[in-house]
Amino acid sequence: MGVGVSLSPLARAVAQEGGAGIVSSACIDRIVSKRTGRKVNSYEAAYEEISLSKASGGFAGINIMVALIRDFEDSVRGSIDAGADFIISGAGLPLSLPAIQPPKDTALIPIVSSVRALEIICKKWGKLGYRPDAVVLEGPLAGGHLGFKPEQIDLESNTLENLLPPVKDAAKKYGDFPIIVAGGIYTYEDIHRFIAMGADGVQMGTRFLATEESSASEVYKQAVIDVSQEDIVVAIDPGSPCGLPFRVIRQSPMYQSAIKKLRKPKCDKGYVLLKDAEGKFNRCPAKESNEHHFCICNGLLSSAGYNPDKEESLYTVGTNAYRVDKIVSVKDLMDELQGKVVTPTS
Secondary structure, eight states: OOTTTSOHHHHHHHHHTTSEEEEEOTTHHHHHHHHHTSOOOHHHHHHHHHHHHTTTSSEEEEEOOTTOTTTHHHHHHHHHHTTOSEEEEOSSOOTTHHHHSOOTTOEEEEEESSHHHHHHHHHHHHHTTOOOSOEEEEOTTOSEEOSSOGGGTTOGGGSHHHHHHHHHHHHHHTTOOOEEEESSOOSHHHHHHHHHTTOSEEEOOHHHHTBTTOOSOHHHHHHHHHOOGGGEEEEOSSBOTTOSOEEEETTOHHHHHHHTTOOOOOOOOOOSOEEOTTSOEEEOHHHHOSSSBOOHHHHHHHHTTSSTTTSOOOOBOOGGGGGOOSOBOHHHHHHHHTTSSOOOOO
């Protein structure tokens, strides 16, 4: 769920209900600094959020994007030192993850969207004497950054149902580790269907975005409740500065400004960086031009209430967000997802 949405209040609540709570590391240094009133770096912020998430028991870990190149290694170290139960890593291939620091009891879990990506990771990690402890297989119905080219998103071959069997086979080849599926999973019935197909678990984002414990702004949560199916779009041009397709709510203020070319290129955060002509990670397309990109850092920070008076918000959701019709507690949602309460099938 990215910037500022899944922090320790949500991760702790999920952990207490028997799930695995996930903190988002994106821009976490700024968010924790504002909350605590003291400046912290990425290591300190990751350490604090993991510690708070695990304070009441249960399992909690963190999602660290490879694309956040400046903060990636410090976030990994802070999470391991805080005793994170797992690190999930995607938005690029986390080829160096096992080499950053001995993981101790922290499970290392890459995100993939294809067999090819999984095999590249397994071969690279194998040379480091490590194999994935599990893998998150993310299909094209997820929110945020998608691991597919624009023309691949709607292909039948890339549905989660069709991706799972070959990825499961590849996992058996490299050590038979668990496969956790993600992207478009919404109900108790969805969970059981994928478990029956061979998945070992599921990862869910959109359902937990609209919870009381989520740190998304109230305006963001209401936008999720109000959104129609037609207004959930994949942003490509204008899109994320890292170049991956990015699913958003069409009415997001920053997205609308980007479409209408009303926004000046004023990125000042620099979390998502690309290589410059010298091969150094110094370039952010959203800082250079407003023709084809929006400022994902500022937009998502605003959506979490960090700087709403200074920046327009950008709302990212999964494909099924239009089905959300109310804000619920994590406990009620977890009861529903475990089949303890009857939910409408429509």
